[in-house]
Amino acid sequence: MLGEPNQLPYKNLRYRKHHASVPELERVPHHTENEIRDAVLRQVAAVKSEMEQTRALLREQSKECLRLYSKLNSLSSIDRLPAEIKTEIFHNALLPVSNLKNFHASTGRGGDLSVTPFSLGKICKGWRNFVWSSPLLWTNIHLCLSKRRYESQTTLLREWLSRTAGCALSFHLTAVASEPLQTWILDPPREILVAFASVSTQWKEIEFFIPDNKDCFDAIFVAKISLPLLTTATVRLLGSAEEKKIDLFSMAPQLSALHLYPTFYLDMVTAPWHQLREFSHSESTVEEIHAFLHKAPNIARCSFHNIDSELILNSRSLNPDLFDRSPMLEHLEYLEFSFCSINTRSTRILGSVKLPSLRELSLSGPYGSLWPILDSITTPFHSSPLLEKFTLGGTISSDHDLIRILEKIPSITDLCLTFTTSRHELLTNELLQRLCPPHENILLPNLRSLTYHGPTSLNSNMHLLRDVLVYRSRLGQSASHATEYSEPRTSRIRSVTVITADELVVGPDIQHGLDTLVQDGLVLSLTSTWKDRFGA
Known part of the structure; x- marks a missing residue:
């Protein structure tokens, strides 16, 4: 009992001490927190x-x-150069066409790493001021159209053109390969063509496409009034211009090279044909080509692709009198005919035209067994004494027909034969025997380079090939070789390339002989794709 009173005060004391701190916190003035x-x-x-x-x-x-x-x-040294030299350096840095295919790359949104004036302007303020004030650096324009970037490209093109200050322009307009060209026919780039046409007096070299659309034709052909600087033009038409009169180039006094693809009807095109030096066209007819050769007396290089001998133009373009004339194309040095169809009308393509300066000829088409037609086509070339480079491709029925073509052009020095779609084996013993003794009438006496791509029967004639190469490659090496192997009229062959899908088997003795010729300087390549075809 006596201990209980002592415990109670102790508990009460702890209670009072515990609560005694509360009034102390509450006494902190409120204004201190503020x-x-x-x-x-x-x-x-x-x-x-x-x-x-x-x-x-x-x-x-x-x-x-x-x-x-x-x-x-x-x-820096470059900033202390005269402005003319500095401009030339920058201009050369911008130049090659292959480096400027994607104009949109200058926006930084993709494409290749092309060097453009915008790229140079990012180097420093001094370069930017110089580039911005140098019109010559803005004269090469390569625009690759894209639907996604069309608006920004249009704005950028206008800014670009504003800096050219009347200088002669090289303009190349293409489209992104991944986008169907048909989309540009349905939704044409009229704004781009209008901007392009607005500087037509500055055109020097141009390459562009035109969708078959009236608005586009109206936009681009406002430029036809005067093209005083134009020298080279390449135009690709998306669609058909059969019923459209094309006289864009009629007022181009300096135009020397014209390339039209793919469906221009030449009788509807007006151009200064008499002054052209270079011309190419696709999907042509026999009549169109014959008429062109009669009205382009100064042409030096000429190419016609996808010639359709079965297509006949209507009467508006036919002039029967032309086929009775014998024009002299004394400046023509290069001619290319690529046929997509062959018939007797193909023989009228040249008629009796004279080609005294022709140096290079390329013919391709489905000749097959139609040797008389091919022979007739090549007849005018028999009197071309300077013809040295000859390319023949497509299909042909046999070495016999090939020999009859080649033996009429003895001036050939570089021969390229491409018969990848032919079903007939070529390079047979008949042809190889004609290339070296003991044959008294040696074929292609001036041959220096031979390239062949197609089916062969070389496996059974490899020894003949070796003999031909030994005879032809050792000519003129020494007096003894000249006495033993050669005739004065036969040239030394320097390069031979054979590519075939057939298997090639070269024996050790023949391989040794070929290796010796290579060591003596002959450039020789025998390639078989047979393993690739059969996965061997």
């Missing part, structure tokens, strides 16, 4: 002010750094 908050805010404001001052100082220091860099750049 003062602390205000003090912290003042400190934050002071720090922000100091940060702003630091940023301002950094901006000034950055400007000073740029000024110093600019001064440093001005001390």
